[in-house]
Amino acid sequence: QVQLVESGGGLVQAGGSLRLSCAASGRTFSPNAMGWFRQAPGKEREFVATISASSTFTYYADSVKGRFTISRDNAKKAVYLQMNSLKPEDTAVYYCAARNGWVTTEFNEYDYWGQGTQVTVSS
Numbered sequence: 001q002v003q004l005v006e007s008g009g010g011l012v013q014a015g016g017s018l019r020l021s022c023a024a025s026g027r028t029f030s031p032n033a034m035g036w037f038r039q040a041p042g043k044e045r046e047f048v049a050t051i052s053a054s055s056t057f058t059y060y061a062d063s064v065k066g067r068f069t070i071s072r073d074n075a076k077k078a079v080y081l082q083m084n085s086l087k088p089e090d091t092a093v094y095y096c097a098a099r100n101g102w103v104t105t106e107f108n109e110y111d112y113w114g115q116g117t118q119v120t121v122s123s
Contacts, residue, residue, distance in 0.1 A: 001025075001026060002024065002025070002026035002029045002098075002112050003024070003025045003026065003114075004022055004023070004024050004096045004097070004098060004112055004113060004114035005022065005023050005025070005114055005115070006020060006021065006022045006094065006095070006096045006114040006115065006116060006117040007020070007021050007022075007023075007117060008020040008021050008117060009094060009117030009118045009119045010118075010119070010120070011120045011121075011122065012086055012119075012120070012121055012122070013121070013122050014086060014087055014088055014121055014122065014123050015085060015086065016086050016121070017082070017083060017084045017085075017086065018083045018086065018119060019080060019081070019082050019083070020036070020080065020081040020083065020094055020096075020117060020119070021078060021079075021080050022034070022036075022078060022079045022080070022081075022096030022114055023076070023077065023078050024077040024078065024079075024098060024112075025077070026077075029077065029098075030074075030077075031053070031098035031099060031100060031111075031112070032052070032053045032099060032100050032101055032102060032103075033050055033051070033052060033053070033098070033099050033101060033102055033103040033104065033110075034050070034051055034070075034072055034079040034096070034097065034098045034099075035047070035048070035049060035050035035051070035070075035079075035096075035097045035098075035099075035103070035104075035105075035110065036048040036049050036050075036070060036079075036081045036094060036095065036096060036097070037094070037095045037097060037107050038090075038092035038093065038094045038095065038119075039092055039093050039095070039116075040091060040092040040093075043092075045095070045107050046061065047061050047105040047106075047107065048060070048061055048064055048068065048081070048094070049061065049064065049068055049070040049081060050070065050103040050104065050105065051070045051071065051072050051079065051103070052102070052103050053074070055071065055072055057103060058070055059103060059105065061105075063089075064083075064090075067083065067084050067085045067086075068081060068082065068083050068084070069081070069082040069084075070082075079096060079098075081094070083119070086119075086121045087121060088121045088122065088123045089121075090119060090121050091119060091120050091121050092118075092119060093116040093117065093118050093119075094116060094117050094118075094119050095113055095114055095115075095116045096113070096114040097110035097112065097113050097114070098110060098111065098112040099111045099112070
């Protein structure tokens, strides 16, 4: 059984930083693409960032480009999201996702999801 568990969310002031972590479990689980999505109250889930299996390819939403960095550690089956220069509009529940295929920004193409971690940025 595959599980993704996020951690690292919290409350931070605008301009601050947070680092989200996502740990995957499952003995034979070896995902290709991993990604982060977020969902604010009353809004649809939106793409944030994705990374390929070898970390050679990353892609970001325009809204976070230059501020967020996605990385992964395959030995630990983990993916991270370093978030700097946070803005109030970054407030959302952040979800980790994984899929066996190539990177994609489409949330319905991911096979596995975490339960989410709340990020709140105060102004």
